[in-house]
Amino acid sequence: MPILVIDGRSVTVPPGTTILEAARSAGIEIPTLCFLEGLGGGTSCMLCVVKVSGVRDLVPACAAKVADGMEVLTSDPQIHQARRTALELLLSDHVGDCMAPCQLACPAHMVIPAMIRAIAQADLAGAIRVVKSTIAMPAVASRLCNAPCQKACRRGRLDEPVAICLLKRLVAELDLHAPSPFAPTPEAPRSARVAVVGAGPAGLACAYYLAWAGISVTVFDDRSEPGGTLRDVGEKFLPRGLLDAEIRTILDTGLQMQMGIRVGKDIPLRTLRSQFNAVVLAIGATAGQQASQLGLSAGADGLSVDSQTYQTDLPGVFAAGDAVRPRRMVSRALAEGRAIAHCVRQYVQGMPIQGIRMPFNSHIGQVDRGVLDQMILLASKDRQVRPVEEQVGFSLAEGRQEAARCLHCDCRKAQSCGLRRLADLYQARQSRFKGSRRAFALVLDHPDLIYEPGKCISCGICVRLTRLYQERYGLTFIGRGFQMGLGVPFGKGLAEGIERCAAHCVRACPTGALAWR
Numbered sequence: 001m002p003i004l005v006i007d008g009r010s011v012t013v014p015p016g017t018t019i020l021e022a023a024r025s026a027g028i029e030i031p032t033l034c035f036l037e038g039l040g041g042g043t044s045c046m047l048c049v050v051k052v053s054g055v056r057d058l059v060p061a062c063a064a065k066v067a068d069g070m071e072v073l074t075s076d077p078q079i080h081q082a083r084r085t086a087l088e089l090l091l092s093d094h095v096g097d098c099m100a101p102c103q104l105a106c107p108a109h110m111v112i113p114a115m116i117r118a119i120a121q122a123d124l125a126g127a128i129r130v131v132k133s134t135i136a137m138p139a140v141a142s143r144l145c146n147a148p149c150q151k152a153c154r155r156g157r158l159d160e161p162v163a164i165c166l167l168k169r170l171v172a173e174l175d176l177h178a179p180s181p182f183a184p185t186p187e188a189p190r191s192a193r194v195a196v197v198g199a200g201p202a203g204l205a206c207a208y209y210l211a212w213a214g215i216s217v218t219v220f221d222d223r224s225e226p227g228g229t230l231r232d233v234g235e236k237f238l239p240r241g242l243l244d245a246e247i248r249t250i251l252d253t254g255l256q257m258q259m260g261i262r263v264g265k266d267i268p269l270r271t272l273r274s275q276f277n278a279v280v281l282a283i284g285a286t287a288g289q290q291a292s293q294l295g296l297s298a299g300a301d302g303l304s305v306d307s308q309t310y311q312t313d314l315p316g317v318f319a320a321g322d323a324v325r326p327r328r329m330v331s332r333a334l335a336e337g338r339a340i341a342h343c344v345r346q347y348v349q350g351m352p353i354q355g356i357r358m359p360f361n362s363h364i365g366q367v368d369r370g371v372l373d374q375m376i377l378l379a380s381k382d383r384q385v386r387p388v389e390e391q392v393g394f395s396l397a398e399g400r401q402e403a404a405r406c407l408h409c410d411c412r413k414a415q416s417c418g419l420r421r422l423a424d425l426y427q428a429r430q431s432r433f434k435g436s437r438r439a440f441a442l443v444l445d446h447p448d449l450i451y452e453p454g455k456c457i458s459c460g461i462c463v464r465l466t467r468l469y470q471e472r473y474g475l476t477f478i479g480r481g482f483q484m485g486l487g488v489p490f491g492k493g494l495a496e497g498i499e500r501c502a503a504h505c506v507r508a509c510p511t512g513a514l515a516w517r
Contacts, residue, residue, distance in 0.1 A: 001013060001014055001015065002014075002015060002017070002066045002067060002068040002070070003068055003069070004019075004022060004066050004067070004068070004069065004070040004071065004072060005070070005071045005072065006019075006022060006023050006026060006028055006072045006074060007028060007072070007073060007074055007075070009026055009028070011023075011025065011026045013025060013066055015066075016065060017065065017066050018040075018041070018061065018062055018063065018064060018065060018066070019050060019052075019059070019061035019062075019064045019065075019066055019070075019072055020032065020035060020041065020048055020061040020062045022066050022072075023050075023061065023072070023074060028074055030048050030050065030061050030074050031047045031048060031083060031422050031425075032045060032047050032048040032061075032062055033045040033047055033090075033418050033419060033422070033457060033459055033510040034062070034457075034459035034460060034461065034510075035048065035062045036461050036464070036465075036508050039461065039464045039465070039468065040062065040063075040464075041060070041062025041063055042062075042459055042460040042461070042464070043060045043062060043063045044457075044458055044459055044460060045086060045090070045457065045459060046060060046082075046083075046086045047083050047086050047087070047422065048060055048061040048062045049061070049079060049082050049083065049086075050064075050072050050073060050074050050079065051072065051073040051076070051078075051079060052064070052070060052071070052072055053070070053071035053072075053073075058078075058079065058082055061074075080426065083422075083426055084426040084427070084428050087419070087422055087423050087426055087428040088428045088429055088430070088432040088433055089433060090419065090457050091362065091419070091423060091428060091429075091430040092430065092432070092433035092434075092435060092437070093435075093437050093438055093454075094362055094419070094430065094437075094454065094455060094457075094511075095364060095437055095438050095439070095440050095452075095454025095455065096362055096364065096411055096452060096454055096455045096511075096512060097361075097362060097363055097364050097409050097410055097411060098359070098360065098361045098362045098363075098410065098411050098414050098417070098420055099111075099361050099410055099414065100112065100113050100408075100409035100410035101152040101153065101154060101409060102149040102150070102152050102153050102162075102164060102409075103149075103410065104152065104361070105148045105149050105151065105152035106148065106149045106331075107148070107329065107331045107332045107334075107335040108134040108135050108331060108334060108335035108338065109134065109335075109358070110130070110131065110133075110134040110135055111130055111134075111410075112149055112164055113406060113408055113409070113410045114130045114410075115127050115130045115131055115167065115168065115171065116162065116164075116167060116403045116406045116408075117403070117406075117408070118130060119167055119170070119171065119399050119400060119403040120400055120403040120404055120406075122396065122400060124171060124174055124175070124396075125182075127171045128171050128172070128174075128175045128182045129182065131168060131171055131172065132182055132184065134335075134338060135168075135205075135331070135334055135335075135338075136204060136205040136208040136209065136250060136334055136337065136338065137201060137204065137205065137246050137247075137250070137330075137334055138168050138169075138171065138172035138246075139169060139172035139173050139176055139242055139245075139246045140201070140230060140238060140242070140243060140246055140330060141168070141330055141331045141334055142165045142166070142168040142169035142172060143169065143237060143238055143242075144233065144237065144238060144329075144330045144331075145165055145329060145330065145331040146329060147164065147165045149164045149165075150162070150163070150164050150165065154367065154372060154375070154407055154409055155376075155379075155405060155406070155407050157369075157372060158372050158376060159383055159384070160383060160384035161384070162384070162402065162403075162405050162406050163384055163385065163394075163402050166387065166393055166394050166399075166402070167394065167399055167402060167403060169393050169394070170393055170394040170396070170399040171399075172246070173242070173393065174396070176242070176245045176246060176249070181249050182249070183249070183252060183253070184212045184253065186211060186212055186213070186214045186253070186254075187212070187213050187214040188214050189214045189216075190213070190214045190215050190216075190348070190349075192215050192216065192277045192278070192348035192349070193215070193216045193217075193218070193275075193276045193277055194210055194215055194216070194217050194218075194276055194277060194278045194279070194280065194344055194348065195217075195218050195219075195220060195272045195275070195276040195278075195279045195280070196210070196217055196218070196219045196220070196279075196280045196282060197219075197220045197221075197263045197272070197279065197280065197281050197282065197283055198219075198220075198221060198228065198280075198281065198282035198283040198284060198321070198323070199219050199220075199221035199223070199226035199227065199228055199257070199259075200227065200228020200229055200230065200282060200284060200321065200322075200333065201228065201230060201321070201330050201333040201334050201337065202282040202320050202321030202322075202327070202333040202334070202336050202337040202340075203219060203221070203228070203280065203282030203321070203337065204219070204226060204227075204228075204247065204250050204337065205333070205334045205335075205336075205337025205338050205341070206280050206282060206320065206337040206338070206340050206341045206344070207219050207250065207253075207255050207337075207341075208250045208253060208337075208338075208341075209337070209338050209341035209342070209345075210341045210344060210345065211253035211254055211255055212253065213341070213345050215344075215345065215348065216256075217255050217256065218255070218256040218257075218258060218276070219255055219256070219257050219258065220258045220261050220263055220267075220272075221257075221258075221259055221260075221261070222260065222261060222262035222263075222266075223259065223260070224259055224260055225259070226247050226251070226257065226259070227243055227247055228284065229284065230243055230330070231243070263281075263283070263294075264290070264293050264294050269294045269295060269296075269314075269317070270295065273314070273316055273317060277316065277348045278316045278317070278318065278344050278347055278348055279316060279317045279318070280317075280318045280319070280320065280340060280344060281294075281303065281312070281317065281318065281319040281320075281323050282319070282320050282321045282323060282337065282340075283323045284321070284322045284323060285302065285322045285323070285326065286298070286302040286303050286319075286322070286323045286324075291303050291304075295314065296312050296313065296314055296317070296319075297312070297313050299324070299325075300325075301324065301325040301326060302319075302322065302323050302324045302325055303319040303323050303324055305318070305319050305320075305324050308353075308354075308355060309343050309353040309355065310324075310336075310339070310340045310343050310355075311343070311347075311353070316347070318340055318343060318344055318347075320336045320337060320339075320340040321333050321336055321337070338356070339355055339356050340355075342355050342356045343355045359420070359424050360420050360423040360424035360428070362411075362420070362423075362430055363430070364440065367440065371440045372407070374440065374441065374442045375407040375408075375409070375442070376407060377442065377444060378407075378408065378442070378444070378450075378517070379404065379405055379406060379407050379408070380401070380404035380405045382401065382404070382405060384402065384405070385398050385401050385402040385405075411455075411512040412450070412512050412515035412516070413509070413511065413512035413515055414512070417510070417511050417512055418510035418511070419457065419510055419511045420511075437454070438453065438454045439454070440452075440454055441453050441454060443494055445493040445494050445495055446493070446494040446495045446498065446502075447495060448502055448516060448517060449494065449498065449502055449505075449506065449514060449515070449516065449517065450514075450515050450516070450517055451486075451494055451513060451514055452512065452513050452515075453485055453486065453513070455511045455512050455513040456485070456486050456511070456513040457510065457511055457513075458477065458484065458485075458486070459510055460477070461505075461508045461509065461510070462475050462486070462498075462505040462508065462509060462514060463475045463476055463477065463486070465501050465504050465505055465508060466497065466498060466501060466505070468501075469500045469501040469504070470500075471497065471498060471499055471500055471501065472496065472499065473488050473489055473490065473492045473496050473497045474488070474489070474497055474498075475487070475488060475497050475498065476488070476489055486513075
């Protein structure tokens with residue numbers, strides 16, 4: 001059997017094996033978008049290129065057969081750049097949003113469409129998990145937020161935006177009144193101990209996500225009750241019972257509370273720093289004199305911190321919220337609390353402090369009325385739902401009716417898209433190659449599937465699958481050059497092209513071009 005060397009490792013494989021298969025048998029990963037086990041590769045994406053000793057040009061590993069004595073290199077700067085360029089060429093003509101405009105506008109970047117889809121299906125458990133994974137106090141936030149997500153909602157250009165805040169409020173308040181409100185399952189307990197100074201929205205959110213990560217947290221505050229300035233909001237806008245109930249869900253994660261203690265007066269900051277692995281200061285508006293008393297530097301509006309890591313000039317001490325600069329929205333304070341929790345977690349684990357890293361995002365940008373008219377084909381045509389009782393908010397029935405209005409601008413396969421994952425890995429830029437892109441289009445003539453031609457990268461996997469499953473018409477490529485696209489022979493529709501292997505095609509599609517309705 002042929003013996004070759006891949007990345008310095010000797011590999012023995014049967015004759016006829018491709019370089020890609022040989023590498024995978026040795027646990028060496030080579031990226032690809034047009035390869036599927038059992039179908040082989042299509043050599044269309046050119047992401048699997050490698051170097052073969054004695055061959056001048058890069059070689060597609062999914063097609064090249066091994067030879068005895070072959071030496072293969074799967075990664076170096078030239079290969080990396082070639083793969084990045086291949087991705088950027090694919091992305092230059094990619095028409096689709098990974099994340100919806102509402103998610104990008106949300107200070108916490110909550111996956112709003114996922115919450116809405118869960119509500120539409122009456123999956124309240126799924127909806128609250130989506131919400132709480134990014135917003136620690138959604139019932140409070142939904143009442144006080146000025147709803148930047150709704151301002152970004154594309155549905156608002158057709159009639160009225162989806163009432164996102166009311167939907168979030170519905171999910172949060174139904175959960176608070178449930179016999180067993182949502183409680184995160186903490187990760188494995190860690191030995192780290194963190195002190196959070198300040199029990200306002202930023203401090204409570206930070207403590208919540210640290211506890212979720214299995215870190216022991218003690219919260220200090222100079223007030224008699226947690227909540228900070230939220231307790232100064234009028235009852236009409238934020239009922240005390242609701243605030244207390246939501247704070248209770250945070251305390252139930254196992255936090256230790258030390259109320260009536262002012263750090264810097266009752267206990268020195270240096271003492272906390274010596275007793276805990278890290279300290280987070282979420283103490284509200286902080287003047288220069290107070291910063292000096294704490295032994296910290298002051299910036300223009302509060303404590304001076306690194307804008308990326310939230311670290312002060314004192315090692316192991318972080319600061320966020322109004323302590324750094326005024327936050328005019330509670331949702332921003334909550335979002336920053338979660339962000340600082342990620343930084344602190346990385347710090348106590350000895351990792352590089354990067355915070356929450358935004359993944360790659362393909363972005364359509366502004367869309368015209370023609371695109372919106374296509375998007376609404378899959379949504380309810382009703383106008384925005386108004387709650388029967390404005391002060392009470394949506395009933396579940398009203399919420400489901402409103403949720404049905406969502407245009408679902410996000411990608412249906414955002415979490416499993418191979419193109420997005422590799423674009424993120426190789427730091428590809430969608431804007432590198434300029435030029436006109438395909439028009440947005442939805443093909444809806446299949447009862448179960450949606451086809452978006454603008455997301456198709458012509459990998460050919462679905463074409464080969466329809467042949468494998470002997471579909472009556474199947475799929476093929478129609479046209480030539482840049483005009484080539486996926487279609488069904490003889491002018492037939494998608495429903496006639498894919499009758500038996502729909503599930504296989506959806507699962508194998510490396511982008512969101514083919515997805516369930």
